[in-house]
Amino acid sequence: MGSIRIRIAKDFERLEEQMRQMMDNLFGPVNPAAAVPLPRFRPAVDVYETPGEMVIRMELAGVVKEELSLTLNQQQLNISGRRRFYTNDPVQRFLQLEIDYGLFARTFQVPRLIEESQIRAEYNNGILEVRLPFRPPTPAKTITVKEE
Known part of the structure; x- marks a missing residue:
């Protein structure tokens, strides 16, 4: 059960990062601190x-x-x-x-x-x-x- 929770947490972290990057691309960083990776x-x-x-x-x-x-x-x-x-491959989607x-x-x-x-x-x-x-x-x- 513990490894499933860890994997789900990592998935949510990735999703959060992708959403933050999309918002930054659309509207720019919310504040200067947000621009620091x-x-x-x-x-x-x-x-x-x-x-x-x-x-x-x-x-x-x-x-x-x-x-x-x-x-x-x-x-x-x-x-x-x-x-x-x-990768040199044209990635269509990640499995x-x-x-x-x-x-x-x-x-x-x-x-x-x-x-x-x-x-x-x-x-x-x-x-x-x-x-x-x-x-x-x-x-x-x-x-x-x-x-x-």
Whole structure:
């Protein structure tokens, strides 16, 4: 029963987006904020830590590398992009449309300080893998108290 509700919710989201686009095409955006596209889906991710790094694996089949954006701001990693609908076929009508298209964005909190110069990101076979190496712990510093 749960998967049916999710599918119906996605169908209504698509219908809402199509109606919004039709209204925007006919009358223009209602306000400037309406012209800003919002993320439409959340790609599946696996996030885990090893003793020396945090690893994020994101499922992005069909997304071209040039459509990806990764930014690190303090201890927050943002991954965003777009999956476009591509076809060379003259589509008469859709019989089934289950793949999510459009903008996506995910944000991850990095639990520890990392070595920013050693961050690695690879995209192979539809999987984006980001490795964030942790900074080694700094040794405790002894502070001497002076007497006056």
